[in-house]
Amino acid sequence: MAANYNQEPKRAANLTVNEIRPFNAEPPVSVLREHFVTPTDQFYIRNHAPVPVIDSRNHLVSVTGLIPLELNLTVNQLENDFPQVTIMATLMCAGNRRTEMSMFKKVRGVPWGNAALSNAIWRGPKLRDILLAAGVDKLEPMWDSLHVEFEGVDICKENKGYGSSIPMSKAMDPRGDTVLALQMNGHVLPRDHGYPVRVVVPGYIGARSVKWLKHIRVLRHESNNYFQVKDYKIFPPHVDWDIVDNWWDKSPPIQELSVQAAICQPGDGEAITPGSKYTIKGYALTGGGRRITRVDVSLNGGKTWEVARLFSDLHNQKTGSHNTKWSWEFWEMPVMSMPSPCTIFCRAWDDSSNTMPEDLRHIWNLRGVMNNSWVKVKVLAKSKV
Amino acid sequence: MAANYNQEPKRAANLTVNEIRPFNAEPPVSVLREHFVTPTDQFYIRNHAPVPVIDSRNHLVSVTGLIPLELNLTVNQLENDFPQVTIMATLMCAGNRRTEMSMFKKVRGVPWGNAALSNAIWRGPKLRDILLAAGVDKLEPMWDSLHVEFEGVDICKENKGYGSSIPMSKAMDPRGDTVLALQMNGHVLPRDHGYPVRVVVPGYIGARSVKWLKHIRVLRHESNNYFQVKDYKIFPPHVDWDIVDNWWDKSPPIQELSVQAAICQPGDGEAITPGSKYTIKGYALTGGGRRITRVDVSLNGGKTWEVARLFSDLHNQKTGSHNTKWSWEFWEMPVMSMPSPCTIFCRAWDDSSNTMPEDLRHIWNLRGVMNNSWVKVKVLAKSKV
Numbered sequence A, B: 001m002a003a004n005y006n007q008e009p010k011r012a013a014n015l016t017v018n019e020i021r022p023f024n025a026e027p028p029v030s031v032l033r034e035h036f037v038t039p040t041d042q043f044y045i046r047n048h049a050p051v052p053v054i055d056s057r058n059h060l061v062s063v064t065g066l067i068p069l070e071l072n073l074t075v076n077q078l079e080n081d082f083p084q085v086t087i088m089a090t091l092m093c094a095g096n097r098r099t100e101m102s103m104f105k106k107v108r109g110v111p112w113g114n115a116a117l118s119n120a121i122w123r124g125p126k127l128r129d130i131l132l133a134a135g136v137d138k139l140e141p142m143w144d145s146l147h148v149e150f151e152g153v154d155i156c157k158e159n160k161g162y163g164s165s166i167p168m169s170k171a172m173d174p175r176g177d178t179v180l181a182l183q184m185n186g187h188v189l190p191r192d193h194g195y196p197v198r199v200v201v202p203g204y205i206g207a208r209s210v211k212w213l214k215h216i217r218v219l220r221h222e223s224n225n226y227f228q229v230k231d232y233k234i235f236p237p238h239v240d241w242d243i244v245d246n247w248w249d250k251s252p253p254i255q256e257l258s259v260q261a262a263i264c265q266p267g268d269g270e271a272i273t274p275g276s277k278y279t280i281k282g283y284a285l286t287g288g289g290r291r292i293t294r295v296d297v298s299l300n301g302g303k304t305w306e307v308a309r310l311f312s313d314l315h316n317q318k319t320g321s322h323n324t325k326w327s328w329e330f331w332e333m334p335v336m337s338m339p340s341p342c343t344i345f346c347r348a349w350d351d352s353s354n355t356m357p358e359d360l361r362h363i364w365n366l367r368g369v370m371n372n373s374w375v376k377v378k379v380l381a382k383s384k385v
Ligand SMILES: [Mo]
Pocket: A046, A092, A093, A094, A095, A206, A207
C-alpha cells in the first residue's frame, strides 16, 4: 500500500521543514530558547511515515511476550485503571545537529539543525504499573536480561510499525519515570506527537519514545525492529556505505543521551556591533537523569573559558511541582563588550564529569548521529551607522 | 596529636610509591593489566592518614541522623544479621593520570600515573539493608533530597575522620549495589583497604568508598567533610590558587566516574622493532554502571581509528557468577606491522554515547582530577641488531 499523506495535521507556519514526507520539522532555535516548557505547536516533529488516523475509542494497546498475563488496554483503561503521573521531560532526536556534521563530510539522514529537541509536560500511567499489572514482578530475577519492545501504528520500514526497545531495568526503575503519555502540556496528545498514546522514555534518545503506541512486548532480546537494529547507531569514523553492513550487528543501539549543548543567540553568522553589551543564550542537556553541572563559553577559540549562568533552580521554582531531572538546562552569558568579529565556543559538563568532544571530525559517523562536538558560532562585526 | 606512622602494614615491593606519608601507591600498569581481578597486594593504595589500628571485636559502626531508629552495629552483626552480597567493582581514584596533567601545567595532589585503579570482589551487607533496618523506608518520599554520609576512623583534615557522602537514591537503589565490604577477594579486608569494614560505592570515584568505616549519617544536605567540600572538584581551566576560594562552593563534588581508558602495553617511550607484530593492550572504564561500548585506537595521530577487541563477555564467563556491570573493561588491538616510531592514541566510548575529550589543556584543572583526555603513548623504533 502506498503511503497516504492526505490526512496530515496542520502545523505551525514558522517551523523549518527538513523533510516533507514523512514530515520532519524543527522550530527556530531562538524561539525554542524563549520557553522552558516548549509550546506544543513549537515542539519539533519527527515522523517516519504518514501520521496515522486513529479513533481513540477503538484503539487498544496490547501487552504480550514473556509475561504471565496478556493485556489489551483501551485508552480509557490507561487513563482510569492506573495512577496518572506527570513528568517534565526533554526529548531530543539522535540526529540533532546532523547538518553541521554533514558539512564536514556528507552523512545520510534528515538534515536537522540544532533545534531537534523540545521540553514538555507529559501525563499518563507509568509503564512500570502497566507491566506490574501484566505480572512482571514474577520475572524480577531476570529483569537485568529482559527488554521491553514498543511498536506503533505507523507503518514504516519492512512494512512494520515503527518500533524500538528499552532495557527492562529502565522500564521498571521506580525512578526511571517511563510513562505512556496520554497528555502533553495539559491537553490530549496532538496527532503529530502520537495521539492517542505515546511512550516517553526520559533521558533516552527520542527514537525510543514510540508514538501511536500499539504493542508492548517483553522479550529476552532487544527489539529486532529496523529502527533498533539498522538505524540509530554510532559507527567509527572510517565506516562508509561500502562496509557498513559489517557494522550494524557489532554496534550497540544508542539509548541514553550524551552531554549536549547549543548556542541559541546569537545565530551563526549574525552581526553584532563590536564593543556592545550582549547576552549569549543557549541550552544544554544530558542523559539518564544526570544533571548539567557547568557550561563553559569561550570568545577566543578555546584559549580561555568563562562559566555561564544556569537556570535550573529558577525553573524548578517556576514550574512548581515539576522537577527538572529529565529536562534540559537553559544558560546565559552576559558579555560587557562583544569582541566581534569572533567565534563563540561552548561546551557543557554533566554530573558524571563527562563533557563534549572538541572536534566533530573525530566523532563523525555515517548516520550523523549524536553530534555533541563543541558548539561554534561565528559572529560578524556590525558596522556602526 | 602528631600522626603516627609506626604501625603501617607491609606492602608489595613492586608498587610505585607516590607519597610515603600518608601512603599512596600504584602497581605497574602492565601488572595491573594481567589480572581482570586485581590481586589484593597489587590493588592501588590511597590513604589520607596513618592506617588505623583497629580491634574488630570492639569496632562499632553507628547509623544516625534523620532515621527513626539509631543503630550501633558490631562487625559480627554486619556479617550475621544481614544478607551478604558479593559484587565485583573497580575503584578508581579521581586523581588517576594526574601526573600527565601536571606535565602540561602544575597541579597539586598525589602524583598518580595511570594505575590508580583496581578491580576486586567485595563481600558484605548492602548499605540499603542497613538503612532499612534503621527505618528509612518511612522517609521514602524524601529520598531524592537526602544524603548518606560516611566517616572513617582515620583522622585527617580539620581533625576529623575522612568522610564523604552519596545521594540517598544511590544508597537505596536495589540495583545500586553499595555494600559495606568486610571481605576483599575472598579474605578479610587488609588494613590498607579499610579493615574491618569499608564502603564500596560502585560506579563512583574511589573517594566515596570510605575505609575504616565508623559512622553512617542520613542528612538533609551533602556531607560538609573536607573531602566532600574542599577536595575532589573540577574547576574550569582558568581557576588558579589565587581565586580558588571563590570556586569551592559553586562547584559540585565529583561523584559518578566519567569514561576513561589507558594503554598498558606498550609503555610510553618503549622501543618496538618497526614492522614487527605487536599487541597493544589496555583498560577502559566508565561510571554509574554504564558499559564500555567501544575503544578506538589510532596509530597515526587520530587521522584514522581502528576498533579494539573488548573482553567483557570473556570475563563474564571466567569470573562465573560475578557480572561485570561495575568493572573495568580490558581491550586489545593486534597490529600486524608496527609503524614505529609512532604515537598510539586511544579513546573509549560508553553506552550513553559519551567519549573522552581530545586535549588535556582544555580539561586541565587545578586539582588535577578526572583527566580522561585521549591517551597518547610514544613508541620508539628499536633498531634491529
Ligand atoms: Mo530521531
